[in-house]
Amino acid sequence: MNRMLPSVENAQTIAESDAVAVERTLAGDRDAFRVLVERHSHNVFRLAYRMTGNRPDAEEVVQEAFLRAYQKLGKFEARANFGTWVYRIAANYAIDRMRQRKKEEARKVEPVIHEEGTENDPVTLVHDAAPTPERLAHNMELRKQIEIALAALSHSERTAFVMRHWEGCAIEEIAAVLKSSSSAAKNTVFRAVQKLRLALQPFVVKGTQVRAMGTES
Amino acid sequence: MKHMTEEELIAYREGVAAQRAVIANHLAACEECRAELERIEAVLAALDTLPVPNPGDDYGRRVWRQIAPRLPERPARWWQAWFEPQRLGALGTVAALLVVAFLTGRMTKRGPIGNDVANKEQIRERVLVVAVGEHLGRSEMMLVALSNAEPLNPAQKQVNISAEQHRAEDLLEENRLYRQTVLMEGDANLASVLDELERVLLDVAHSPEEVTPAQLKKIRQKIEARGILFKVRVVGRELQERQKATKPAPAQKDSEESERNKA
Numbered sequence: 001m002n003r004m005l006p007s008v009e010n011a012q013t014i015a016e017s018d019a020v021a022v023e024r025t026l027a028g029d030r031d032a033f034r035v036l037v038e039r040h041s042h043n044v045f046r047l048a049y050r051m052t053g054n055r056p057d058a059e060e061v062v063q064e065a066f067l068r069a070y071q072k073l074g075k076f077e078a079r080a081n082f083g084t085w086v087y088r089i090a091a092n093y094a095i096d097r098m099r100q101r102k103k104e105e106a107r108k109v110e111p112v113i114h115e116e117g118t119e120n121d122p123v124t125l126v127h128d129a130a131p132t133p134e135r136l137a138h139n140m141e142l143r144k145q146i147e148i149a150l151a152a153l154s155h156s157e158r159t160a161f162v163m164r165h166w167e168g169c170a171i172e173e174i175a176a177v178l179k180s181s182s183s184a185a186k187n188t189v190f191r192a193v194q195k196l197r198l199a200l201q202p203f204v205v206k207g208t209q210v211r212a213m214g215t216e217s
Numbered sequence: 218m219k220h221m222t223e224e225e226l227i228a229y230r231e232g233v234a235a236q237r238a239v240i241a242n243h244l245a246a247c248e249e250c251r252a253e254l255e256r257i258e259a260v261l262a263a264l265d266t267l268p269v270p271n272p273g274d275d276y277g278r279r280v281w282r283q284i285a286p287r288l289p290e291r292p293a294r295w296w297q298a299w300f301e302p303q304r305l306g307a308l309g310t311v312a313a314l315l316v317v318a319f320l321t322g323r324m325t326k327r328g329p330i331g332n333d334v335a336n337k338e339q340i341r342e343r344v345l346v347v348a349v350g351e352h353l354g355r356s357e358m359m360l361v362a363l364s365n366a367e368p369l370n371p372a373q374k375q376v377n378i379s380a381e382q383h384r385a386e387d388l389l390e391e392n393r394l395y396r397q398t399v400l401m402e403g404d405a406n407l408a409s410v411l412d413e414l415e416r417v418l419l420d421v422a423h424s425p426e427e428v429t430p431a432q433l434k435k436i437r438q439k440i441e442a443r444g445i446l447f448k449v450r451v452v453g454r455e456l457q458e459r460q461k462a463t464k465p466a467p468a469q470k471d472s473e474e475s476e477r478n479k480a
Binding site: 142 | 283
């Protein structure tokens, strides 16, 4: 799990400082909201990018999440964590965006064109200092397969997987976004990993036989 | 030795396993399960190589510059949330029903003052009965559509159920509202059916938009196993009966007026 979690002391300081910024915003100091935007934008962008899989949509999700957070700030409970709250808003909007995107793509015939930039450069996937052509080709193929496998997940599955595996969110947080029970959210995480495994295992561990699980030896 | 299931190993790896210590102990002793866990981890590690672009150090400032002109002077107060378009839609339906109920009440014969409270209760019940009845009707239509869903083209291997899925999402919101109201009104039986319906709606809302015929069969079997379509139909009929039973007596304005004229 890659979520960059601050230390307990830091988290407490941030939460207290967030609470002050929320209070000041509610009192009419609009600039106080700027602190919250600048502090949480990167984290929300990371979540949004992993959910939508592309930068323009992710940036739109970030903007919309903060706009919605501002509009709904009156409903924000003082005891809650602003970071978690805006995360939830972003995840909900990202689900809407993914649905919308799917409909748009269904109407188009052309395949999705990914944005250009170093983040899509297969070289960035290679950790070896001197990538061989074979390794490069394998990484390009793997990256393609990962994108296909993630795109094949349902919106709920992708959300649950991103929030749990990459963002380290609690099952209760995921359940709140998916509007489901905790056990249903847990099952969704499981289903997502199972599907990803089915799709990616042949490209990850070639020639390895998967045993029938839950069997006795 | 009984091995761990894939579900248990994934739950363990993702930190959501209920019996973490039991799985850890088993893994310590079972080479085969350890190997299986490693295979799961290899896939997850490959997924972790998917990079996230760095939006830049000034990203937060850029976001602020982009949204600042669109922010109202002050954030909305909690009560303003009631005026969001989604809520307004639901409120509009309830308001329309209340107006109908009010007008129906006005057209009925006015009884003694002591009956006013009973009449108000009756009207409120009627409104709820009409609203829940319509909700069940819409849910029934969605479930029937799902039961009859087929690929558009026989050559297609997937069935698109996105329309039903979106309807289920909308119905889910309504269902929660009605279940809570019905429960407050003390109708435990109706609340129980709505609760069961909510579970089915949740299942449908969280299904993939495109499913294989086997997955669709599974969803249908789940619906059938709960007998929810039958229950929704039966309760729908019951509500129609209740609606008829609580229907006010026809207005006797004309006859009263002629009596007055005679006098």
